[in-house]
Structure formats: structure tokens, C-alpha cells
Amino acid sequence: MEDWRNGGFGLYLHWPFCQAKCPYCDFNSHVASAIDQRRWQSAYLTEIRRVAALTKGRVLNSVFFGGGTPSMMDPELVQAILDEVRQQWVLANDIEITLEANPTSVEASRFRGYSAAGVNRVSMGFQALNDADLRALGRLHSVEEAKAAFNVARETFDRVSFDLIYARQKQTVEAWRLELREALDFAADHLSLYQLTIEQGTAFGDRYNRGTLRDLPDDDAAADMYFVTQDECERAGLPAYEISNHAHRGNESRHNLIYWRYGDYIGIGPGAHGRLTLNGQKHATETPLGPTQWLMQVEQAGHGELPTTVIPAAEQATEMMMMGLRLREGIDIARYETLLGAPISTKVSDMEALGFVKTETGRLIVTDKGRPVLNGILREILT
Amino acid sequence: MTDLKNIRNFSIVAHIDHGKSTLADRLIQLTGTVAERDMKAQMLDSMDIERERGITIKANSVRIEYPAQDGQTYILNLIDTPGHVDFAYEVSRSMRAVEGSLLVVDATQGVEAQTLANVYQAIDADHEIVPVLNKIDLPASEPEQVKANIEDVIGIDASESIEISAKTGLGIPDVLEAIVKRLPAPTGDRDKPLKAMLVDSWYDSYLGVVVLIRVMDGVIKKGDKIKMMKTGAAYGVDKLSVLKPQMVDIAELGPGEIGIFTASIKQVRDTKVGDTITHEKKPCAEALPGFKPSIPVVFCGLFPVDAADFEDLRTAIEKLSLNDASFSSEMETSAALGFGFRCGFLGLLHLEVIRDRLEREYDIDLITTAPSVIYKLHMKDGSVEDLHNPADMPDLTYVDHIEEPRIKATIMVPDDYLGDVLKLCQDRRGIQMDLTYAGSRAMVVYDLPLNEVVFDFYDRLKSVTKGYASFDYQMIGYREDNLVKMQILVNDEPVDALSTMVHRERAESRGRAMCEKLKDLIPRHMFKIPIQAAIGGKVIARETLAALRKDVTAKCYGGDATRKKKLLEKQKAGKKKMRQFGKVEIPQEAFINALKMDD
Numbered sequence: 017m018e019d020w021r022n023g024g025f026g027l028y029l030h031w032p033f034c035q036a037k038c039p040y041c042d043f044n045s046h047v048a049s050a051i052d053q054r055r056w057q058s059a060y061l062t063e064i065r066r067v068a069a070l071t072k073g074r075v076l077n078s079v080f081f082g083g084g085t086p087s088m089m090d091p092e093l094v095q096a097i098l099d100e101v102r103q104q105w106v107l108a109n110d111i112e113i114t115l116e117a118n119p120t121s122v123e124a125s126r127f128r129g130y131s132a133a134g135v136n137r138v139s140m141g142f143q144a145l146n147d148a149d150l151r152a153l154g155r156l157h158s159v160e161e162a163k164a165a166f167n168v169a170r171e172t173f174d175r176v177s178f179d180l181i182y183a184r185q186k187q188t189v190e191a192w193r194l195e196l197r198e199a200l201d202f203a204a205d206h207l208s209l210y211q212l213t214i215e216q217g218t219a220f221g222d223r224y225n226r227g228t229l230r231d232l233p234d235d236d237a238a239a240d241m242y243f244v245t246q247d248e249c250e251r252a253g254l255p256a257y258e259i260s261n262h263a264h265r266g267n268e269s270r271h272n273l274i275y276w277r278y279g280d281y282i283g284i285g286p287g288a289h290g291r292l293t294l295n296g297q298k299h300a301t302e303t304p305l306g307p308t309q310w311l312m313q314v315e316q317a318g319h320g321e322l323p324t325t326v327i328p329a330a331e332q333a334t335e336m337m338m339m340g341l342r343l344r345e346g347i348d349i350a351r352y353e354t355l356l357g358a359p360i361s362t363k364v365s366d367m368e369a370l371g372f373v374k375t376e377t378g379r380l381i382v383t384d385k386g387r388p389v390l391n392g393i394l395r396e397i398l399t
Numbered sequence: 400m401t402d403l404k405n406i407r408n409f410s411i412v413a414h415i416d417h418g419k420s421t422l423a424d425r426l427i428q429l430t431g432t433v434a435e436r437d438m439k440a441q442m443l444d445s446m447d448i449e450r451e452r453g454i455t456i457k458a459n460s461v462r463i464e465y466p467a468q469d470g471q472t473y474i475l476n477l478i479d480t481p482g483h484v485d486f487a488y489e490v491s492r493s494m495r496a497v498e499g500s501l502l503v504v505d506a507t508q509g510v511e512a513q514t515l516a517n518v519y520q521a522i523d524a525d526h527e528i529v530p531v532l533n534k535i536d537l538p539a540s541e542p543e544q545v546k547a548n549i550e551d552v553i554g555i556d557a558s559e560s561i562e563i564s565a566k567t568g569l570g571i572p573d574v575l576e577a578i579v580k581r582l583p584a585p586t587g588d589r590d591k592p593l594k595a596m597l598v599d600s601w602y603d604s605y606l607g608v609v610v611l612i613r614v615m616d617g618v619i620k621k622g623d624k625i626k627m628m629k630t631g632a633a634y635g636v637d638k639l640s641v642l643k644p645q646m647v648d649i650a651e652l653g654p655g656e657i658g659i660f661t662a663s664i665k666q667v668r669d670t671k672v673g674d675t676i677t678h679e680k681k682p683c684a685e686a687l688p689g690f691k692p693s694i695p696v697v698f699c700g701l702f703p704v705d706a707a708d709f710e711d712l713r714t715a716i717e718k719l720s721l722n723d724a725s726f727s728s729e730m731e732t733s734a735a736l737g738f739g740f741r742c743g744f745l746g747l748l749h750l751e752v753i754r755d756r757l758e759r760e761y762d763i764d765l766i767t768t769a770p771s772v773i774y775k776l777h778m779k780d781g782s783v784e785d786l787h788n789p790a791d792m793p794d795l796t797y798v799d800h801i802e803e804p805r806i807k808a809t810i811m812v813p814d815d816y817l818g819d820v821l822k823l824c825q826d827r828r829g830i831q832m833d834l835t836y837a838g839s840r841a842m843v844v845y846d847l848p849l850n851e852v853v854f855d856f857y858d859r860l861k862s863v864t865k866g867y868a869s870f871d872y873q874m875i876g877y878r879e880d881n882l883v884k885m886q887i888l889v890n891d892e893p894v895d896a897l898s899t900m901v902h903r904e905r906a907e908s909r910g911r912a913m914c915e916k917l918k919d920l921i922p923r924h925m926f927k928i929p930i931q932a933a934i935g936g937k938v939i940a941r942e943t944l945a946a947l948r949k950d951v952t953a954k955c956y957g958g959d960a961t962r963k964k965k966l967l968e969k970q971k972a973g974k975k976k977m978r979q980f981g982k983v984e985i986p987q988e989a990f991i992n993a994l995k996m997d998d
Binding site: 028094210211212213234236238239242259262272275276281283287288289290291300302331332335338339342366367370371387388389390391392393394396397399 | 486925926947948949950951952953954955956957958959961963964967970971972982
């Protein structure tokens with residue numbers, strides 16, 4: 017069995033446009049005045065046919081429309097893409113088809129169309145539950161509007177998730193606890209709760225460097241917020257199954273599990289990355305970052321791919337551990353050692369002695385104590 | 400060959416910043432010794448470090464031709480002397496080569512401690528001394544008060560001081576006239592056998608060893624077979640020149656003259672400063688008295704930041720030793736820092752100069768361990784051992800008592816800051832020897848342990864007096880005291896490179912400061928790390944570095960795998976800059992910064 021089958025097989029489509037650029041976001045997103053959706057459609061379809069030819073006979077476990085803001089896509093475009101996907105691959109019975117959506121009334125009006133096209137899960141970018149903070153985060157919606165859109169989504173899709181960001185400016189640990197409780201009161205089956213990360217090259221990054229991004233919680237407060245998050249979600253029956261993701265049992269994001277379980281995934285669209293096993297070798301794939309650049313390349317060269325690189329087995333082991341230890345289920349040690357071609361680092365026992373990891377039925381699992389310092393654990397074991 | 404009566408040899412005594420190098424530049428410029436276009440600031444300070452720090456490290460000389468008002472042309476030989484206490488031995492030997500000194504005092508400041516030490520050396524060498532008041536153009540100058548200060552503190556007549564501004568050129572012709580009129584001509588006999596003093600020597604990458612000499616009697620010519628009387632070595636003179644300040648070849652040098660020669664000498668160590676040079680065939684009857692060799696008093700370890708640079712460091716140290724016989728080195732290994740060298744220096748400035756040169760001229764990043772002095776260990780079996788490195792301290796059960804070197808420190812300070820200076824000296828276990836006033840300035844003399852001075856005394860002195868104090872010292876011998884070796888333990892592992900010798904009563908505060916500093920310098924680990932200072936088995940100070948609480952990437956999806964993997968690889972490379980102690984990784988900077996003296 018090829019290693020990727022341990023994680024499954026998914027398709028990621030990147031839609032690079034947003035209404036506005038959020039000051040904290042370092043994703044590949046752009047604001048454009050006019051988008052020719054038909055032109056994008058044919059480019060996506062060209063790419064789907066190309067990669068499908070490479071992966072004939074595989075069962076597809078998931079499709080994910082990410083961005084950017086994919087809820088700006090016309091339902092007809094989503095329909096055309098999913099029709100092509102159904103044409104090209106055998107779909108798993110329980111296939112998950114997710115679309116990331118902004119929680120506004122405009123987008124909500126498209127939800128029916130997405131559902132008709134085959135989308136069965138949406139992930140909504142709430143980010144905060146008070147209007148002042150939403151404005152500070154550069155979001156265009158209000159809390160009220162978001163909740164209305166969420167209700168539409170719940171009526172329309174089988175599964176709905178939303179995102180919140182914590183450790184925001186001026187936020188206290190107690191304020192976050194109350195906000196999270198409010199969120200848990202109306203949450204459906206899944207929540208993504210991210211600590212605000214200041215990334216270089218963003219508006220927040222620039223302000224941080226200039227010293228004008230004031231009143232961010234310090235490291236200790238941010239750590240406390242993380243622990244509050246774990247407690248509250250656990251109590252509400254939405255335990256963390258990954259560092260920042262919480263779900264009722266069985267409602268984990270199947271698409272994201274493919275990444276964390278180190279399966280194969282195809283990345284289509286500007287700046288999309290992929291991991292794809294072909295002829296027994298795992299390839300890292302990448303596409304041009306700029307929307308126009310990608311579009312032109314697909315139209316002119318017939319493919320939207322940059323040169324791919326083969327990932328040596330030992331490096332695959334590193335990636336597998338880096339991704340897999342994020343999950344509460346941990347990683348299969350035998351699988352890791354097979355990729356590495358060597359026994360797992362002896363540093364594991366040091367980490368075990370300190371209570372950061374445990375081994376259970378052949379799996380290496382990061383403990384509740386270890387999860388908040390996962391980067392440190394990875395540094396110890398992998399470097 | 401110049402008539403003795405038309406030669407004047409002199410040096411300039413001045414405190415740092417009082418304008419010695421600028422005055423030398425003006426003298427060179429006004430006499431047209433160097434063409435205007437070749438003139439650069441501080442002609443005589445040829446090393447970058449000398450120019451940058453405004454200090455002179457090596458003695459240097461320049462020959463100036465001066466047509467005086469009496470219609471005759473004089474040869475003026477200036478031997479430039481280092482102004483810093485570390486190089487006092489260079490000053491004393493340079494003084495023996497000349498007959499007079501210009502005492503340059505900043506008219507806005509008055510006499511400083513180093514000036515005092517140097518001017519006494521000039522007086523010891525029987526110099527005629529001409530006081531020169533510099534910076535007279537500044538509104539803050541107080542020439543009359545400074546003259547009184549010179550008379551009070553130094554005890555020489557200052558009524559005929561020359562008032563100048565080396566910066567604007569004001570009064571420079573008066574200085575030249577005074578050199579001719581007030582300084583004595585040298586004496587000597589050209590018919591006697593050659594007798595010349597070896598004033599200094601240095602290594603030149605093109606010429607090999609260059610020897611600076613002052614001829615007392617006789618004549619030296621190119622091609623002469625000469626002999627060094629102390630070492631007994633004989634050489635043929637390949638090249639004979641004077642410095643203007645660039646080398647100009649000359650046929651011969653007679654009595655009273657100063658110049659340089661080369662003679663295929665391999666190493667500076669082959670030349671003994673103060674040695675007498677004579678002809679091999681027809682030697683002089685009696686050698687000059689010579690000088691005491693200089694001895695290193697301050698020691699520290701120098702280690703390459705990157706262990707791969709060790710061989711480069713070895714080569715660089717060998718090259719520097721070629722030129723500096725006062726700098727000693729031997730190989731050392733440290734559990735913390737790997738291979739390096741234990742080096743001996745004349746003082747802290749000498750240490751800094753050598754370290755700067757290694758880093759800059761040889762491009763090697765260095766870790767410098769805490770400076771230490773030589774302790775005398777009186778063992779129970781009656782023997783006495785020198786301890787250069789606290790890491791080598793033997794088990795205390797074998798040691799009867801420990802002696803440490805003491806210095807006599809002279810500090811000149813405006814009386815506003817006197818209280819702070821006295822407190823500092825008291826805190827450093829000083830014993831007051833003298834306290835006198837000259838106008839609004841005080842002269843404080845203290846008997847201090849050298850180890851308190853090498854740590855950070857000078858920086859503290861500068862900071863408590865806002866830079867207004869000046870400081871000079873000389874070694875006065877060894878004395879017993881209650882000294883202990885203080886170890887630093889990180890996560891219960893001793894870190895040898897951080898061991899220091901301290902006085903028992905100061906150990907707690909020193910240990911606490913060190914632990915606090917390390918707490919900030921060591922990054923948080925996955926576990927909490929105790930940082931302790933200990934004497935023997937007894938912990939005297941302790942800090943705890945808390946464990947890392949949160950370090951996890953919030954978002955990591957399919958598109959992030961490559962980026963995060965690269966980040967890990969970068970961290971792997973960063974680990975090479977860490978030193979491992981048990982389970983703790985200590986960054987290189989921590990060693991450098993924990994031991995930094997200036998804070």
C-alpha cells in the first residue's frame with residue numbers, strides 16, 4: 017500500500033479574491049474590481065482534467081473551496097467545477113465538499129445554489145462576536161449579519177463550521193471566555209479557534225514592527241486563553257481534535273484530516289500547494305502565485321503548475337510528524353519509521369519523561385500539556 | 400648626518416583627547432613634512448583601532464625639518480608615546496630616547512591622571528618639559544586656572560606655558576620655536592664605537608621586523624654588521640631610513656639621531672626593547688641599562704564562535720604575537736566553548752585592542768571569557784602556584800591561602816563627583832592612601848585589588864563621574880584575602896567558562912547579577928531551568944528560567960507544510976550557534992553578554 021492511502025485523497029481549489037484585504041491575513045488573496053468568472057471556470061476545468069488524468073481510478077474523499085473568499089464565486093461556477101469533478105473521479109460515499117464563506121447576507125443568498133451544486137459543508141469566517149473588534153480586524157460584516165447568515169447556512173447545509181480569532185488587541189482572558197461561551201451556545205458541529213498570529217508582510221505585521229499595534233495580550237495571557245479555549249470546548253462537547261480545531265465526534269473536517277494525516281492532495285488555483293504520489297514518489301506541487309499569472313499560464317501552456325519536486329522519504333517522515341502531531345490521535349510510529357528508514361529519535365523518551373508526549377498502541381500522541389508547546393516538541397524530535 | 404646642536408628629540412605627554420595627535424599633525428603639516436594631499440587626520444596613529452579610539456598603542460616616530468627663526472634648520476624627532484596606562488612601559492622606554500617633552504594639557508579640563516603618570520616618567524628621564532595649553536580657542540578654556548593646576552599637581556613652573564589651539568593652528572609656530580630654544584640638544588660622540596638604543600620594533604609584512612633606534616654614540620650605516628648586546632645576535636643592516644613619517648632611506652645615522660633599520664630579523668621576539676646595538680667588530684664597552692620586560696597581568700580565554708575557525712584563530716594569534724611581545728597565549732579547552740586560547744595582556748585596553756584586531760583584521764567572531772588576574776595559591780605543602788584561569792582552581796583542601804595582586808590607583812576627579820568615586824573604591828574593597836585637592840579637582844589614591852578593576856571598574860568610574868574622572872594604576876604587589884571560586888550552574892551543570900574568582904563578601908551580589916543576566920539571555924526551554932551561582936557545593940544565588948508556556952503554530956494546513964518544514968530546518972541551523980550543557984542549549988551571545996563588563 018502506498019503511504020498516502022493512510023491519509024486519503026482530496027482536491028483543494030483556491031479562489032484568490034476577496035472584497036477587502038484583512039489586516040491580519042497573509043493568505044494569497046487579492047481585491048479585484050471585475051472578475052471574469054467564465055474565464056476562471058475554463059481554467060479550473062482545464063486543470064481538473066489535467067490532474068485527473070494523473071490520478072485515474074482514485075477515490076476522491078474531499079473537495080475544498082478555499083481562498084480568498086470562495087463565497088464570491090457564482091453558484092454556476094461552483095456547479096461547473098463539481099460537475100467536472102464528478103465526471104473525472106469516483107467520489108467516496110461520504111465525500112465532504114466544503115466552501116469557505118463570508119457571513120454576509122449577499123453570500124447567504126448564494127448558499128442554495130452552492131448546495132444544489134453539491135457543497136455539503138461551509139466554513140464561515142466569523143472571527144469575533146463584537147462589532148468593534150470586527151472593525152479592528154477589517155471585517156465587513158456585523159455580528160447580527162453573521163448570525164443571520166449562519167442560520168441560513170444551517171438550514172441549507174449538512175454541516176457548518178465557523179472561525180473565531182482570539183488574543184486580539186485589548187482582549188482579556190475573561191472576555192474571551194464569555195465570547196467563546198456565547199459562540200458555543202449557537203455553534204453547530206465544528207469550530208476553528210485561532211490565536212491571532214502577527215505575520216510579516218501584513219498590515220498588522222507592519223504596525224507591529226512600527227510598535228503601533230497596541231494592547232496585544234502578552235504570551236502568558238495568550239497561553240491562558242488557549243487553556244480557557246480547551247476547557248470551554250471540552251465542556252461543551254466540542255473537544256479539540258487538532259491544535260485549533262474542535263468538533264463533535266465524527267464531524268471533524270475530513271479535508272483537513274487529509275493534510276494532517278499526510279495523505280495526497282491536489283492543489284489547483286493560484287498559489288495552491290499539493291502533495292501527490294505518482295509512480296511511487298511523493299511530489300510537492302506548486303502553482304504561480306499571481307491570479308493573472310496563473311490564469312494566463314493555464315490558458316497558454318495548458319497547465320497551471322510550477323516545476324514539482326520529489327520529497328525524499330525521510331523528509332516525508334518529517335512532514336508527516338509535523339502535521340500529524342497536531343492531531344489528538346497522533347501518528348502511527350511504525351508508519352513514521354518506515355518513511356524515515358530508521359527508528360524514531362530517542363529524544364521522544366525525554367519528551368515522554370517531561371509529560372509532553374505519550375505512546376499508546378503504537379501511536380505517538382502529544383498530551384494536553386504538550387500541545388501548546390508543539391513547536392518546541394518538534395524542534396526537539398526533528399532537529 | 401646632522402650636527403648635534405641642530406637636533407632636538409622630544410615626546411608629547413597628554414591625556415586622551417587633550418589633543419596630542421592633532422598637535423603632532425599640525426607640526427608635521429606646518430613644516431611641510433607631509434604634502435597637504437597626503438595628510439590624513441592623526442598621521443602617527445597608523446592602525447584603524449588607534450584612529451577610531453583616538454589612542455596611540457605603539458610608539459611611533461617622525462622626523463621634522465624645521466627652519467627656525469635663527470636662520471638655521473633643525474631636525475626635530477618626535478617619538479609619539481601611548482597615552483594609556485596599559486602601555487606605560489612603552490612610554491618609559493620612549494622617554495629614554497629623547498631629551499625633552501611637551502606637556503599638553505586641555506585648557507578646559509586640567510591635568511588628568513594618566514598625564515600625571517607620564518609626566519613623572521618624563522621627569523624621571525631628566526626631561527626638560529614645556530607645558531602647552533591646548534584648546535585655548537574654546538570659550539570654556541581657563542588657562543590661568545589650568546596653569547595653577549599644573550604647578551599644584553605636577554610641581555613644575557607653568558608660567559611660560561604656550562597657549563595654542565591645535566585645531567585652528569593658533570600658536571603652533573611658538574611650539575616649534577620653544578622646541579628649538581627650550582629643549583636641550585642631544586649629546587654624543589661620533590668617534591666612539593656605535594651605541595644605539597633599541598626603542599621599539601614591529602613587524603611589517605613587506606620588510607619583516609623593523610627596528611626603531613636612537614643613536615647615542617658612533618655612526619650606523621647601511622651594510623654594517625651589528626650586534627644586539629643582550630641577545631648576542633648579529634645582523635647585517637639591510638635598510639636604514641628615517642620616518643617622515645613615511646620611510647625615506649638615509650646613508651647613515653649619527654649621535655642624537657633617530658631612525659629605523661631592517662636586518663632580516665624574523666620575529667619581534669628576537670629583539671629586546673631597551674637592548675643596546677653596537678658594531679660586531681668594534682663594540683662599545685658598556686651596554687645601556689635596558690628596560691624591564693613587560694609582563695601580562697590580565698588574562699582571559701578567547702574562543703572562536705564557530706569551532707571551525709579555530710585554526711584561523713591560531714594563525715591570527717601567531718601573527719599578532721609577531722608584533723607584540725607583551726601579549727602571551729597558550730591553548731585552552733573548555734567544556735563549554737571548545738578549543739581556544741588563554742591569553743595574557745598588559746591591561747584591559749590591551750585586551751580590547753587585541754580582541755578587536757582579531758575580529759576585524761582577521762575576521763574571526765570571538766567569545767571572550769571573564770577577565771582574570773594571576774592569583775598566588777599558597778598550597779598546604781608549602782609550594783606556591785600561579786592561577787591564571789579560575790577553571791583550574793584546585794580542590795580547596797590543598798590550598799592554605801590565596802593572594803591577589805593589588806594596584807595603586809590614582810584618580811583625578813572634579814569634587815562634585817568625589818563622593819561617588821570614594822564609594823566606588825570602597826565598594827571595590829579599596830583602601831584609601833591619599834586624598835588631595837588642587838582647585839576644584841581632587842586627586843584620590845587608592846590601594847585596590849586588581850580583580851575588582853578588571854571586571855568593570857573603569858566603566859563604572861566613567862558612568863558615576865559622567866566621564867569627568869581619569870584613572871591610572873600601577874601594580875604594587877600581592878596580598879592575602881578571602882577569595883573563592885564562584886561557579887555558575889545551569890540546570891545543575893557547571894559551566895566552566897562562567898567561573899570567576901571573587902571576594903567572599905562580594906560573591907552573593909556578583910552571583911545574583913550573573914544569574915539574573917543569564918535568565919534573560921537563555922531562551923525558554925521545554926522545562927524550567929534553575930540558574931545558580933555556587934561556591935564549592937553551596938548555592939549562593941538562584942534564578943529560575945520558567946518553561947516555555949506556548950509555542951505552537953495556530954494554522955497549519957496543506958499549503959503550509961513546505962513553509963513550516965523550512966522553518967524547522969532553519970531552527971536546526973540555528974542550533975549550531977548554541978552550546979549544549981546537559982539538556983540546555985545556551986546561545987553563544989549569552990557567554991559574551993553575561994561576561995560583558997560594560998553594564
